[in-house]
Every structure is written in structure tokens, then in C-alpha cells.
Amino acid sequence: MSIYDTLNTKQKEAVFQTDGPVLILAGAGSGKTRVLTHRVAYLIEEKGINPWNIMAITFTNKAAGEMRERVDGLVGFGAESIWVSTFHSTCVRILRRYIDRLGYDHNFTIYDTDDQKTIMKEVCKYLDIDTKVYKEKMLLSAISKAKDELIGPIQYRLNVQGDYSKEKIAKVYEEYQKRLKSNNALDFDDLIVKTVELFRDNEDVLDYYQERFKYIMVDEYQDTNTAQFQLISILASKYRNLCVVGDDDQSIYKFRGANISNILDFEKVYNEATVIKLEQNYRSTQTILDAANHVIQNNFGRKDKRLWTENEEGEKIAYRQFQNAYEEAEYITEDIAQKVRSGAYEYNDCAILYRTNAQSRTFEEKFILANIPYKIVGGINFYARKEIKDLLAYLKTIDNAKDDLSVKRIINVPKRGIGAATIAKVQDFAIAHEMSFYDACRVVEDIPSIGKSGAKIKLFVNFIQVLRSKLEFLSVTEIMNEIIEETGYVRDLEAENDEEAIARIQNIDELISKIVTYEESTDEPSLSGFLEEVALVADIDSLAEDSNHVVLMTLHSAKGLEFPNVYLAGMEDGIFPSYMTITSDDPTEIEEERRLCYVGITRARQHLTLTCAKQRMIRGETQYNKVSRFIKEIPSSFVDLEVTEDKIQEMPKSMLYQQARNTFQSKVFEPKMFQVKKAESLTYGIGDTVKHIKFGTGVVTAIVEGGKDYEVTVAFNTAGVKKMFASFAKLKKVEQ
DNA sequence: AATGCAAAATTTTTT
């Protein structure tokens, strides 16, 4: 009996095919992680490959950690020398060693999105770019896109010759890159780009890594972009033992540069490739899988495959429609509470998935009310919070004196009386003398017209220098404590003593415990090492498995996870699929949304609930959305609809036209639940006093009968005169 | 230089 006996035929095939290029098309829940880990074990134990020669690349640290853990469980010893990490941390590791070849220092800083924006603002100001016409965000995304395709500033400029506005972007790109370099910093995209550059220009380095990584495995291959593909190709080009695992139906990161043709054309690029399809699903019930299959079938240009399972049919998929987002959240909250009470599920069996982060708030409110433990993944990254960024900027300043951005961030935090005018003078001096901002601070007495501020800057510089000298004999934790103590950062917050300040202090405490954890769990902890780890964390990484709480996250974050009981909330056209993709004239965009839906459905093991609201507040405006087209793609035989009096209600007239049109266009069978019932008579008339949930009481001044609904005008006592549709307003007559 | 208010942007998804 060997560990491989538990694998099915296809899985075994994938595990045993160790040499040459291999493409594993692994459907959702088909045990791809199992295959990858067993493959590693097989390479080491049966093929006698040195663990040192194996590399596995994933997208998130969480996935990497899981894989490492599982490999450890399978392989007797040596597992620790397998290189398991994400694209980004792989590149950082390589660059830390060789980046001097590209003219950077080894202790380079990694800039996050916020930092990029700050740099871009400076660039625009410097180049006199009108940011009303060229938005920073737009410029950054253009640059990011270029980097994804491995197009450098110079080539970009050549490519866009003759196009005035793109030439401007080229100029920005060049200046942006120049500034990153003088700050000794790389952005996320640079990590990949620079590594490819390093390999292209330094044969000895490339050769070293090619010899080292004789066996390369890439997970979530459908989400790789061109730069990542190049990186992998270059590394694998010598031994060609490249095994990629992916599912084209789960490609959901096109907006981030993921190139789906990497997976679709793998066999063309590697024509000797072995292709293995894993189609047996071990995760979900038959019903859930059928639903997923029906949805994804509507996409064109996908690799042909069909998931099947030996699992039982299971419960039907619940579908519930509500008046608004509050009722939707209330229902889900109550449903979870009830299922936990009955013992059917634990809190951590349940996940709520939604399209946009903004949707999480309504749920959060209801969870707090219901006293249910929950965890929201995503939204504002922990490390993107002000207080955390401030304190990290101190660490970065100590670590990398060229990181002007960090220095400028904290030079006057807490307030030291160093204002914008002073900073500008130092900046000008630094540029004139071609030195870094911090170095200019060090020689502040040489700067003319600096005045009294010079002494203040000197104090700041001394503070940093002292810390830097202490770096040798103090731990990162001790340094951090000293920063907090000396700057009085926490003391100031304590003085504020409001809710926000308390939350910030808690965040700072969390940061300290993260530093402690880092120093305890790392062999050779260092300041650079900690900063690096911090720069590359994703929110999903911190999702602990042992604690018992409901998880809330976007559909994107949910990729790769599974839960017994899943809720897909906000299933409305305009929300999911998003408004952007519906109105776009690129039909592949809606296909990406559909893949996202497929990902969502296949997260569920046993029970799936789809919910939507007829009415939803978006950016302060009430929207009336029709039911998501994806729901209509699920045959009604798989769906359970609870019909209650409240659930079937009138749509306003304006929506009816749209819905009718939609019904007309839709080829797929439309379940009864979407049909609209004719209104009953109203319980109130003109002159009656009525009560509204939000606006309070008022007097009905007019009722206009439309085709399908009544438009009621009410003069509220406090809220003024409002016109509303009877079915939505839920007005109650007040007896006098 | 710090505070306070009005205007503008935000929301599709993130390593």
C-alpha cells in the first residue's frame, strides 16, 4: 500500500508523468493540490530527485503554506529545501541576491499601490501633467499593463510614436521608473519584470537557477500574465520539466493582466506536452456541480471538459429574493444562526461571497447585531492603514536610506514643525546635488535659507541615525518599541481617546505581535526580512482555519477555498455581473464574470444559497436591478424557491419594461419566481395617514394607478413630499 | 502650519 493508491487513474497519470512539459487541466475540486503534493513526493522518493531541485509556485502565501505543510506530511525529510513560494516572493528572493547587476541596492524597498500613487503624483507635478485629463490611476494602470507585457519605458515610447497622449504616458513611465530607481524601490510588477531582465542579461545567474530548478510546478496557471509566463519559460527552458496546473474556467484575473492564452496555448508553445484532465470532483454535491456546469456552458472558447462526481445529489440550491440589501443580510444572518443552532453547521463552515467589497458592510452590521463571530477578508489591507504605514515607514527609513517616500511620510509625523515649505527646500537641494532626500536632511546645515527648521530636521536625522546604529544589537521588536516610545505615537492616540484611536492602538498592538511572530518563526530574522514579508502579504493569507467564525469575502478572494455552506449574495444584473461588463462592448468581459460565478458556485460543498435584492443603495442612490442572468442559467429543477407573501412583489413600471425585454431575450427557461404578479388593492387611500420605515408618518395626497403598480404621493411630517411605488414603500395605514 | 469646510470621487475584482 503506497500513498499513491488513494489517487484516481488520471491523478496518478499526472503524478507519474514527471519529465517534460505537463499541462494538468484541473477542474474545481478535482484534487489538484493533492496531485501537486503527491507529485513532489513522487519526484523525491521514487525518482530520487534532490528536493533542492524542485520549485513550486503559487499565487498566495496561504496556498504556498498549505502546500508546504502537505508536502511535509508526505515526504520524510528534505521537504524544507523545496522552494515553495509565490511569484512575487520568489522574485524578491532572487533579486535580493543579484539585483546589483541591475544597478539597485540589495536592500531595495517594495512599493505598494499607495506608494505608487504618491510617486505618480510627484511625477505628474514635475512633468506638469494635468491630472484632470491624465488621472494618476489611469497612468499607473497603463504602466502596469505595459510591465505585464514586459514592455519597458523605452520600448513603450517607440511603440506609441505619433500618438500624442500615449507619448505623454511614455514620458510619465520613464520618469516614474527613474524615481523608483533613485528611491531604490520596486513596485509589484517590477519584481517580475526585473527578474526576467536579470535572467536575460546575466547568463551566469540564469544558469545557476536553471540548474537549481530542474523541476518546476506552477499552480493557478490560468492567472499568470505574460511576464510571469516568460519568467517560468526562461527558467524551464533548459530542462523543460515544467508542470502547470490550472483551469481555464477559473481564470478571473484578466483585469490584472492574466493572459488566458498562456493556458489555452500551452500545447502550442510546448508541443511535446502531456495534457491530463482531472474532471472528477470530490468537493461538491451533484446538484451544485450541475448548476456550475450549466452556467459555465454559456461561455465560448473554453477547453472542453465536464465535471462529474460520485457524491450524492444533495440539497437543492436555495434562491431567495428580497426587497433590499438589509433584508438580504438579515435572512443570511438568521439562516446561519439557525443552522448553527440546529447543529447542522459550525460558523466556520459558512461563507458569504459577494462581488464587491462594499457589500460587506451590510452584513457586518447584521452580524454584530446577531452576535455572530465573523471575519471579513479584504477591503482595506491591514498594512495599508495609516498608523501601520507610518510605523512601517520608520522601519523602512532605517532599512533603506534611499527610500525618500518613507522619509517624507514620517519626517513630520508626529508633528515636528517641519512643513511643506521646508520639505520642498530640502527636496530641491537633493535634486540639485543629486542626492537622496534623506542625505540632504543629513547635511541640512548646507541648505541655504532653511532657517530654524534646520535644527528640527537635525533632531529627526539624529533620531533615525541612533536607531540605525542600534539595529546591530536590537531585535526588530525592540526597535519598533523604541520608535513608538520616542515618537509618542501611541501616547498621542491614547490622548485622543475616541473609538477610532482605540482601534488604531489595537492595530499597532497587532503589528507588534506580527513582528514578534516573525522573529520567533524565522531562522535569521532581520529588518529587511520582516519588511519584505509585510510587503507581499495578501489578505487571504491571514485567514486562520482553526478559529470558528463566518467568513465574508469577494468572489475573487474565495478562489481556491471551499466551504460546506456558501451564500452568493447580490445576484443582480449590474452588481454581478457588474454594470461595467454588461455595458461593455467586449463580450469576453461578461465571460470573465461568468467564470467568477462558476468559481463562486463551486466553492460550496453541500449547501448553496443564492440571494438578491430588488432594491439596493449604491453610492447614495437607490438602484432597481433585475435578477442576475447567471441565476437564469441554472435550470429551475436544481433550485428551491421559498415563496412567501412578501417575496413576490411588484416591480416599478420602469423596471418592468427592462425585465420583459430580458425575459424575451433569454432563451433559457425562466423559473416562475421571476414573473410579476398584478397588484392587489391598497390598504389606504387619499387622505389617510400612513407610516414609512424611514420617512415616518405622513398623509397620502395622491395615488396614481399605473399598469402594474400604484404611484403614491405622501406628504411626510418631517421628510417632506415623496413619490413612491406602493409595492416598494411598504406603507402602513395608521389608525387615528 | 494646522484646522475646517466644501467639492469631488468612489465601487469590480488584487499579487
Added chain:
DNA sequence: ATTTTGCATT
């Protein structure tokens, strides 16, 4: 609706 940003004031 809420949050961030810019501008003007003290």
C-alpha cells in the same frame, strides 16, 4: 452615502 481631497482661513 461615505470618504477622501483640495482649498481657504486663522
